[in-house]
Amino acid sequence: MSDEALIVEPDALLTSGVCECCGRLSRTLTGYVHAGDATLAAYWLHWTVGHFPDLNANMDIVIGRWGESSTADDRVAVSLGIALVDGRESYRVIDAASRSIAESGLAGAALQRDAVIGTPLAAQVFAAIDAIHLQDKRLPIIMAPE
Ligand SMILES: [Zn+2]
Incomplete structure (x- = not known):
């Protein structure tokens, strides 16, 4: 990945x-992460109203090459669990294969945790998460009690 600044587009x-x-509502925030003119990732942040941080929230990211000439095989799905640690959101890679993102048709593969950790992809994923965390001003909504 280039050092180009990542720009987050909330959707x-x-x-x-x-x-x-x-019976409380389960909700999803979606958005995109762009690197220059290219889209690097799309993300879906899932949580249940009033359940975070008692229960983890989850984020699915489909990362790779997007745009006209790309196909699902140009991208992979990575999933994360979000917990509150010392008052801050902490992201941990979890297995994406068992999540609905694996069936979305958007990614050629839904990766297990072991296929992500310690790879250049992990650095890319966490750079995207850092950008999302800084730029998607909607995120505190997952803490809202109702
Ligand atoms: Zn519940």
Whole structure:
């Protein structure tokens, strides 16, 4: 990846269902991460209203080459669990293969944790997360009690 600054473009706020345990709404924030003129990643942040940080939130990222001439095989899906550690969100790579992003058709592969950790891809993913964290001003919504 170049050193080009990453620009985050917040997109939608979706209601994706209700929590099985309490009936509260499950919601999703979506957005994109751009590097110069190219789109590097799309992301989906999932949480249940009132459940964070008691239950982790999750983020799915589809990262790689986007745009007209690209196909799903140019991209991979990586998933993260988000926990609150010492008052700050902490992101941990989890297995993407078992998540619905694996069935989305947007990525050629949904990666297991072991396929991400310690690779250049991990650095790219965490650079994207840093950018999202700084630039997507909607993120505190996951803490809202209702
Ligand atoms: Zn619940």
